[in-house]
Structure formats: structure tokens, C-alpha cells
Amino acid sequence: DAGVIQSPRHEVTEMGQEVTLRCKPISGHDYLFWYRQTMMRGLELLIYFNNNVPIDDSGMPEDRFSAKMPNASFSTLKIQPSEPRDSAVYFCASTLLGGGTEAFFGQGTRLTVV
Amino acid sequence: AQSVTQLDSHVSVSEGTPVLLRCNYSSSYSPSLFWYVQHPNKGLQLLLKYTSAATLVKGINGFEAEFKKSETSFHLTKPSAHMSDAAEYFCVVSDLGDDKIIFGKGTRLHILP
Numbered sequence: 001d002a003g004v005i006q007s008p009r010h011e012v013t014e015m016g017q018e019v020t021l022r023c024k025p026i027s028g029h030d031y032l033f034w035y036r037q038t039m040m041r042g043l044e045l046l047i048y049f050n051n052n053v054p055i056d057d058s059g060m061p062e063d064r065f066s067a068k069m070p071n072a073s074f075s076t077l078k079i080q081p082s083e084p085r086d087s088a089v090y091f092c093a094s095t096l097l098g099g100g101t102e103a104f105f106g107q108g109t110r111l112t113v114v
Numbered sequence: 115a116q117s118v119t120q121l122d123s124h125v126s127v128s129e130g131t132p133v134l135l136r137c138n139y140s141s142s143y144s145p146s147l148f149w150y151v152q153h154p155n156k157g158l159q160l161l162l163k164y165t166s167a168a169t170l171v172k173g174i175n176g177f178e179a180e181f182k183k184s185e186t187s188f189h190l191t192k193p194s195a196h197m198s199d200a201a202e203y204f205c206v207v208s209d210l211g212d213d214k215i216i217f218g219k220g221t222r223l224h225i226l227p
Binding site for chain 2: 031033035042043045048050055056091093095098099100101102103105106107108
């Protein structure tokens with residue numbers, strides 16, 4: 001397996017534009033997590049899915065953020081409209097089972113909103 | 115709910131000297147604990163994990179960590195630092211009763227020549 005694949009690796013967009021980040025988890029993994037990493041706040045859990053169903057989205061900062069997982073092999077994180085304070089590295093991770101198992105991370109998407 | 119506290123945001127050691135990165139956790143259930151490493155502009159890689167077996171856990175690159183329930187600690191150590199160890203290290207907790215994976219704020223390790 002190629003591991004967790006995120007795209008794009010880098011995204012630069014203007015304030016107010018819609019941004020969509022994509023993630024392909026490892027095949028067979030039942031859990032998918034989205035994290036945001038900033039210098040000030042470290043790695044924050046935004047949302048996670050189990051078998052394509054969102055389980056906990058309490059970390060999503062505000063209504064501008066939404067995440068979907070239409071099938072077991074694909075998830076998106078959308079920001080609409082984007083703001084400069086959304087600039088961060090966004091990571092996707094997947095695990096075979098839930099708590100207690102190793103998380104495999106993608107390489108991240110570096111988002112810059114100007 | 116589980117949480118994790120990394121006691122130092124930066125640690126500097128000389129090459130060849132021991133490394134100690136401190137981590138304390140809070141957990142309602144039986145926790146699983148992990149250490150991940152992140153090299154500059156890279157993703158995260160698992161160093162080691164504790165899942166209720168042996169309390170002293172050995173990981174990659176000579177790192178190890180000891181689970182101490184009485185102290186709610188899971189400190190990461192290495193006997194002799196190498197320049198390639200310079201990176202950010204994250205302590206992570208996950209409860210069997212809750213599938214969330216919670217990261218500490220991270221400790222940046224600097225290796226002095």
C-alpha cells in the first residue's frame with residue numbers, strides 16, 4: 001500500500017475562496033482523522049470518521065469548515081470561505097481500528113491563505 | 115476525556131549525551147500511549163507505542179519509553195543523542211474506550227555539536 005495520500009501538497013489561495021483538501025486512507029483502515037498543525041496550537045484534531053461516518057467533529061473550528069467521507073477510500077476537508085488564519089498544515093491519518101492502534105499519517109497539505 | 119502534557123517545548127542536548135523528553139497523560143480508561151517524531155517539513159512517524167504489555171517499550175533509532183501508571187508518565191529517552199535526532203517529538207494518548215487520538219503540544223529537540 002502506498003500509505004495515506006493527501007493532495008495537494010501545497011495550496012495558496014486568496015481570502016474568501018473555497019479550498020478543498022483531499023485524503024485517501026490506507027485500504028482496509030476503518031478510521032480516518034483530520035488534524036490541523038500550527039505553531040501556536042500544535043496538532044489539533046478537527047474531526048474523525050469510523051466506517052465513513054463522522055463520529056466527532058467537536059474540533060472543527062467553525063461552520064466554514066466541513067468534512068465528508070463519501071466512501072472508504074476518499075475524504076475531503078473543505079473551507080468556505082477561507083481566511084488568513086486558516087493557514088496551517090493539514091494532516092490526514094488513518095488507523096486500522098480505533099483507540100490504541102497506530103495512526104498512519106499523510107505528508108500533509110500546507111495551506112496558505114493570502 | 116484523555117489529555118497529554120509535554121512538559122518542555124524545547125530541549126537541547128549535546129551530541130552523544132542522553133535525551134529525556136517528558137510526557138504526562140490523563141486518561142479515564144486504560145490508555146494506549148505513543149511517541150511520534152516529525153522531521154522538518156515531513157509527516158509524522160511512529161517511534162514506539164505502549165498498549166498494556168511491557169511497561170518499558172523499545173522503539174526505533176534507539177529510543178525507549180517507560181510507562182509509569184503511578185506517576186501518569188510516559189517519558190521518552192535515548193542513551194546517546196545523534197545529530198539526526200533533531201526533530202519535533204509528540205506524545206500521544208488514545209483510550210480504548212474512546213477512539214480519539216490526542217497529541218501533546220510537541221517538544222522540539224535540538225542537538226548541539
